[in-house]
Amino acid sequence: MAKLANVKDMGMSNEIISTVSNAEKIVSDLKGINKDNVASINDSKINGQYVPFIAHVAKFPRTASGNVSKQVTAIIYDDLVNHCGMAKASAKMLKENAIKFCEVFEVSTQATETAIKDILESNEIDTQTKLIKAVSGKAEVTLAEKIAKMVYGKDVTKKIDGIEQTIFVPTDLTIDEINQIEEHMADIKRVRISTDEANASKLSEVTLDNSETGAILDAIAG
DSSP: OOOGGGOSOOSOOHHHHHHHHHHHHHHHHHTTTOGGGHHHHHHIIIIIIIHHHHHHHTTSOOOTTSOOOHHHHHHHHIIIIIISOOOHHHHHHHHHHHHHHHHHTTOOTTOOHHHHHHHHHHTTOOSHHHHHHHHHTTOOOOHHHHHHHHHTEEEEEEEETTEEEEEEEEOSOOHHHHHHHHHHHHHHHHHHHHHHHHHHHHHHHHHHHHHHHHHHHHHHHO
């Protein structure tokens, strides 16, 4: 995996910006006109945006959670929103799906756009919906994910203007209520950590006592 220090230019090249930007304009212009444009939209999304963008982000190293650093994320959003004309929600989706794609399909840091297209074609991925399904997998939802969705909301796929799109649907909780939940969880977490540390200390003392008792009994029996 390439080191961040070796990546001289984290920003997208003018060529990639132009490609993604043009594709975004095509997608925006075609939405809502008629269903015949669905194929054109899908092609622009996959070949005009995902292909060059995946090849771009593949070179960046991952954090422990499999993401890219905050520094890289900030640059990515600046490129997509301010230079490619994407809405922040669309930029977030593209970025997250592209990074997941790199992880799921073990994309090389040196991967070309041709290599990305080969992966897409071999896995029969020709729409954003199929790509999302491919990178999401069928992994069992963890307790952490369930709780996060209960508090914040979740991604849902629905048809908008006849086109399947994935959007984020927040819960009815207000930000103040969410902050209260987070603060309460932080308080309980501190209590839990203190309790675990205290229990570990007691367990260590008990283990030591049992060891000393056993030594004494062995001496007597001997």
